[in-house]
Amino acid sequence: MRFKDVFSIIGPAMIGPSSSHTAGAIRLGRVARCLFGSRPEHADITFYGSFADTYQGHGTDLAIVGGLLDYDTDDPRIPTSLDGAEEEGMDVTFRTSRTPAPHPNTARMNLKGGGRELTVTGASIGGGNIEISSINSFDVKFTGMYPTLVLSHEDRPGMIADITAILRIWNMNIGYMDLDRKSRNGEAMTVIEVDSPISGKLAEQIRSIGGMQEVGVVDLREGES
Amino acid sequence: MRFRTLQQLAALCEAEGKTIADLMLEEQAKESGRSPEKEWSTMASYYGIMKEAVRKGLTEDTTSRSGLTGLDAQRVNTYLGSHEASVGEEACRAMAYALAVSEVNASMGRIIATPTAGSCGIIPGVFVSAQERFGWDDDHLVKGLFCAGAIGYVVANNSFVSGAEGGCQAEVGSAIAMAAGAMTELRGGTPSQAVHAVGLALKNTLGLICDPVGGLVEVPCIVRNGFGAVNALAAADMALAGVRSAIPSDEVVTVMYEVGSAMPEKHRETAKGGLAQTPTGKKIMSELNLRRKKP
Ligand code: SF4
Secondary structure: OOOOOHHHOOOOEEEOOOHHHHHHHHHHHHHHHHHHOOOOOEEEEEEEHHHHHHHHHHOHHHHHHHHHOOOOOOOOOHHHHHHHHHHHOOEEEEEEEOOOOOOOEEEEEEEEEOOEEEEEEEEEEEOOEEEEEEEOOEEEEEOOOOOEEEEEEEOOOOHHHHHHHHHHHOOOOEEEEEEEEOOOOOEEEEEEEEOOOOOHHHHHHHHOOOOEEEEEEEOHHHHOO | OOOOOHHHHHHHHHHHOOOHHHHHHHHHHHHHOOOHHHHHHHHHHHHHHHHHHHHHHHHOOOOOOOOOOOOHHHHHHHHHHHOOOOOOHHHHHHHHHHHHHHHHHHOOOEEEOOOOOOOOOHHHHHHHHHHHHHOOOHHHHHHHHHHHHHHHHHHHHHOOOOHHHHOHHHHHHHHHHHHHHHHHHHOOOOHHHHHHHHHHHHHOOOOOOEOOHHHOOOOOHHHHHHHHHHHHHHHHHHHHOOOOOOOOHHHHHHHHHHHHHHOOHHHEOOOOOHHHHOHHHHHHHHHHHHHHHOO
């Protein structure tokens, strides 16, 4: 099921004019911001497909930057997010690409800051709903509408068991889980959607697993009214 | 969710003696893990935003950033005050309210996507005007939103709800179907009648292309919302009168998918065809581009 609940149909509450080009773009930006963990210093954004054709008319640029600043879909500051970015010291560049993307409304965000770099690609699939398809060249698939753990770790035996053991202690039910790896015994990325909110403490415990590199937590619904 | 099709939805409701709205609220709480009260209050706040958008669109300046659209809701509303509307007063009011919300959207105001921003006027247009007409309390309309959401959930998962994927039939068409089904239930129709309203409504928008001038959610989007509200009322009336969709509604949804999948890219939100590429559409687009290039 691409659309999982009633609020993916009725909602979000948003600033117009386009759910795909505005609300979806904000959510794409917010997911990248959550994964980066703080405000990036540089954001390089590439638009594909219909985003590339009409991003200015719909304010997709303003929306995605608003998302990177952690604005919600109905934040009245969206129309002036570029000023917001300047005030907060985030510099932004936009490009368009003609490379065919799997979905007509796709954006790729490359974020840098504090010596770190992150690349997130995702699509706006309609009604403000999104699908993240790649993080740092790992293939992933999640919507951000459930509490989601995005874990980068060593690809070693027992890693998944260690992760699920902690989730079990916290009595967390897993709704979806997916692992992608670059090569055998190399790096891997695991995405886990759970049914209840992920606390800071839980994220800390997962971070302390041997071989865990990064722990990202995404939960768009919690921030939204 | 325990249903994937409209037929399953109606059958579950009938077996358990529930309205579509009640069933959806229960299923939603189960899906999200939040309490029904919490989900209800989110939906109630959405209805509040819809009413506020109607008010704004009827009273404030809704000229869009492009300058292409705005104030049509107020034109229709004023006309309604001084003329006998050809579609009748109530349908004309639903139309004015739908235009109002769509114009608020186009002018970067706050709306609820139903299911998208492009089609955000239809449900509030139908609901807010019906509330005034029948004297319903807010709770009744919040139920209506759960009902509309259940219908949209099935349509979206078996077809699509974005113009970029399936044309305007997927946005405006889905919204009309959702409003028609919900209105049928709000007026006392059975779940099965509500489902027939969905099929009746959807059939009328099959093939509708997405061709926004300049790529903006303005022309023809806003007027399509006005027409959409009137069509939703008509479909609800047919269903309440006992008219059935001879082709079952789930099959109509499948047809929408088939038609949308076959739609050329130029008719799916890219502004490369349809009204966007008429001589006037092109002229508007090039003027907008010129304006954008200036600092
Ligand atoms: S024409 Fe396209 S953008 Fe406009 S309402 Fe229809 S689907 Fe949405």
